[in-house]
Amino acid sequence: MRGTQTITQMVKTDLNNFKLFNNSPKVVLESHYFSAYRGAPVIRFSVDNRSFSFGMLFIQRGLDPNNESHQLIVKHEYGHFLDFWKIGPLAYLAAVGIPSILSKGNPNYYELKWEASADNNVGIKRKGVSQEALQRGTNYTNKFSPYHHLKAAKDKRKQTQSYTHIRLVGNSATFVY
16 A cells, blocks of 8 residues: 555554554554654664664564564564663663664574563563573663662662661561661
8 A cells, every 4th residue: 555655645644543652563563654652652764674762663664564573573672662761872872772783683682681671671572582581681771770770779778777666567567767
């Protein structure tokens, strides 16, 4: 159908079908130029035959909306989108973006920490990728999160502080610092 529609008609179709909190990767893949997935903006493009994420999703054109592995691409890139907002643009570029570009063609691509983190964020379980690899991925990106470091510092402070009193409620005790 794309060949018979004008650009204006395709943009109108995208506008009519646009839902910011769309939960269907199929709807994303049916778009021509733009869409959204779970609140993330999506741009469709035809460069380098590769999808990526950097603050939003950039999904290549020509993917079959009915193909489950193509739908997984949308979900996987959304996992990267979550990492981007968790660790910030500079850390994301250094820890995820550049390593991902450099590892293109690696036969174990989805076992790499930065790729496994994206899959783990959205619950993708790929054949040949262990749960341990997925958890290593999440641990890897968590290291770059400023919130992770704040929580770790707070936990450490709680471990080293002495409590001022114990609050007894029913059969439980709470230590107050």
